[in-house]
Amino acid sequence: MTSGGRLSRPDEQGRFGDFGGRFAPETLMPALAELEEEFEAAWNDEGFLTEFRRWLSEFVGRPTPLQEARRLSEMLGVRVLLKREDLAHTGAHKINNAVGQALLAHRMGKPRVIAETGAGQHGVAAATAAAALGLECAVYMGVVDIERQALNVQRMRLLGTEVVPVSSGAGTLKDAVSEAMRDWVRTVESTHYIIGSVVGPHPFPWMVREFQKVIGEECIDQLAELPDVAVACVGGGSNSIGLFYPLLETEVELVGIEAGGEGIETGKHGASITAGRPGVLHGTRTLLLQDDEGQVQEAHSISAGLDYPGVGPEHAYLAAAGLVIYESATDREALDAVELLSRTEGIIPALESAHALAWITRNADRLQGKTVLLGLSGRGDKDLATIAAAS
């Protein structure tokens, strides 16, 4: 199947069209089946839903504001609305999923959670949720990312989480996911793996999307009328799927922005939908940056959170079905966009989110007079060292 509509959930094999599934070592297969059952039961349990909503409201600070970017809109001639996930507790949308999965781990009686992190935002979110629920937590992080996201490393340690450095491969997000999965193969009976994006074997892509779709649902409640366009950055793709999913059956044009790195033509980028081919990574069939032999290639992005050679399988499906348009923005464009939003609106966005703003500024001519909803997935404090080094 290569085309269709919004899928409320993947099929029995965990597939979104040709993508998804469960390509995992045997030791994890029973745990994945159990997780699917437990999540489904929880997600249909009014008690769990009430508790999740209470945590989102009291702890995370939801609903996050939907703000009109007045000076920016005036400057661009495009009405830009910001979904302020940067104002969620811990500074990014990642906390929605981390709280959801930590509550699920608690419900399943697992005393320990693990997570991977790139930019550190998911690691901080997992560490935060674990601390609040009294769970032991370890976060796998590539050595390169530990260096460029030192502030988040300190935050995780302060929250009582063990940060485990990963030096294999390029020492970035892909390697951190692999090491977290290797930990899970060893500890699966006592441990839940809080995967941070809509990637990994079924049921993770579906479950994480369900925990994140609150972003788009709130937007629909907060808007008097729907925007013409909604745009968000795509690494693994959790904030974008959270924003897009509730809008899929509307007329809103949906645009996902991948990491263009130094430019698609240079081969140094993280744009797996734009430039990848179908393959299996981290337990799911999706679009991957890989060579002809199926060796997975290193991604490149100035933003650690987009520095991943794959993408969530539902995005691969939405791209194939033509339901979402995927483009990219370069490192340079993202840096410029950080400065633009900082100076026009007094908001320092994460480098990840800045990719989506870069697309708006680049397309301002064709967007004149239109309303564009921007998923501002996180705050940029974590990126100050990277930004300083690049300017």
Added chain:
Amino acid sequence: MNGQARIRQILGNPTGPALLPYLTAGLPNPAASVELFAAMAEAGADGFEVGVPYSDPLMDGPVIMAGGDAALAAGTTRAVALDILRQVVDRTGLPALAMTYANPVMQRGWSSYAADVAAAGGSGIIVPDLPFEESEPLRASCEEKGIGLVQFVSPTTPSERMEKVAAVNPAFIYGVADMGVTGERAEGSPHARALSERVRALTDVPLVFGVGISTPEQAAALSGLADGVIVGTAIVRRVLEADDAKAAAMSLREIVGQFKSALAH
């Protein structure tokens, strides 16, 4: 004799479980690789798992990961690795299985990959991230080419699932002897006996243990529980630590001999 039968033949030995060392093809370099397998054959190996290196080996610990990275850096492409497999079979006369991951197989195509392994004289394929539910296309291709596809069971596998695995009659059942990825352990696995009993109660398909079997003593403890034993990390470590190919071959001769003696009833 087809590949599946060839594997079954070495697993039916009344004198003790078969010893199947794992070694990544292309170590220490593609030209010297076959000598290491030949040395293991001389020391008593009954067959081989020949690793076709992959960038993201989820089921492997740091030693085999490092082996794969080194082999890739030395130019071990799929074609080079399968040519090494062919030389190993020609030279030793022992059955050899190709071990790799789902993505490289999928990129080549299930059917083409099975054909490549069969053409190289391989007896079967092992893909640890291709679970039972996703393995049907490769299994059909392997059957068509007369080679075996190995299926996994682990201490966490429920018995109903084991029955489904046994029902497709794999070349052998790869019993994951211990929780975790490949690597050495100080202690023998507490899970192996129970796993062996559960598999034996369900099926006559041969059971081969792998994962976490690092010493001849640990292998000896498994000798009544399985039809074969796979030793990987201890082998790859010796190759990575050796000064050159000759030293690696000597070192492998020694360790494989020790494992072989430990497994004899």
